[in-house]
Amino acid sequence: MSLIKALASTTLLMILAACSGVETHPDDTRAFEAANYHYYTWRNEPLTNQSKSTDPLYRVDPLLRQAVNEELSAKGYVLDPARAEFTIDYIYATGLRMGETSREASNISHHPGVIPNRNMDQAQIDNAIALGGVKETSNIALQFHDIKQRELIWRVTVTKILERVHNTEGEALAKTLRPAIHHGLSSLPEAR
Numbered sequence: 001m002s003l004i005k006a007l008a009s010t011t012l013l014m015i016l017a018a019c020s021g022v023e024t025h026p027d028d029t030r031a032f033e034a035a036n037y038h039y040y041t042w043r044n045e046p047l048t049n050q051s052k053s054t055d056p057l058y059r060v061d062p063l064l065r066q067a068v069n070e071e072l073s074a075k076g077y078v079l080d081p082a083r084a085e086f087t088i089d090y091i092y093a094t095g096l097r098m099g100e101t102s103r104e105a106s107n108i109s110h111h112p113g114v115i116p117n118r119n120m121d122q123a124q125i126d127n128a129i130a131l132g133g134v135k136e137t138s139n140i141a142l143q144f145h146d147i148k149q150r151e152l153i154w155r156v157t158v159t160k161i162l163e164r165v166h167n168t169e170g171e172a173l174a175k176t177l178r179p180a181i182h183h184g185l186s187s188l189p190e191a192r
Contacts, residue, residue: 022180026156026187033189035146035153040077041084043145057092063174064090064140067181076191084147091141096134097161135161138176142184158184 046065049058068088069079137159144154160180 021161022183023159024156024184024187025159026184027154029154029187029189032144032154035085036192037085038076038078038191039080039083040072040086040088040144041079041081043087043089056094059173060092060138060140060177063177064092064181067174067178068142068185070178071181071185072188075185075188078191086147086153087145089143089145091139091143093139095137095139095159097137137161138180140180140184142181154188156184156187 042065047058047061072079139157139159141155141157143152145151146153158180160176
């Protein structure tokens with residue numbers, strides 16, 4: 001019976017992850033796991049917004065660092081610059097993704113014309129709006145570098161479609177960023 005519960009829980013988690021709107025591309029973790037890391041530090045100091053810029057990077061930086069620190073702490077890694085074995089840095093960029101035509105919609109013609117008795121329902125209209133058009137994405141590449149070897153040891157790219165592009169409030173941004181980072185770091189092994 002416990003096998004069935006475990007299987008059901010795993011399936012549910014996979015379905016929820018698939019519906020989260022977060023796309024991740026992690027590197028292979030074997031080299032990272034073999035190094036048996038425990039301590040880390042950030043490669044660069046936190047950003048300071050001395051010029052009062054409205055660039056979203058100044059709002060993303062502290063939230064991203066906090067989310068990564070929380071996830072790594074939950075996995076057993078310790079933020080300790082004095083004993084750090086690897087460093088973390090990131091690349092943040094916005095991007096654009098083109099909308100897609102649903103392959104299942106057989107009544108959508110790519111040729112202009114009139115189709116009588118089309119019987120469009122609201123669900124088809126909503127899907128056309130949701131899937132069509134250009135979507136803005138938020139892209140974060142987290143990079144982990146070995147301090148002694150001075151080389152990249154692991155990387156993950158996290159892409160999230162932004163539903164409310166201009167909503168840059170701290171709390172709303174954190175609610176979007178935390179699950180994305182959790183999803184991105186899920187393949188990283190726990191510290192031993």
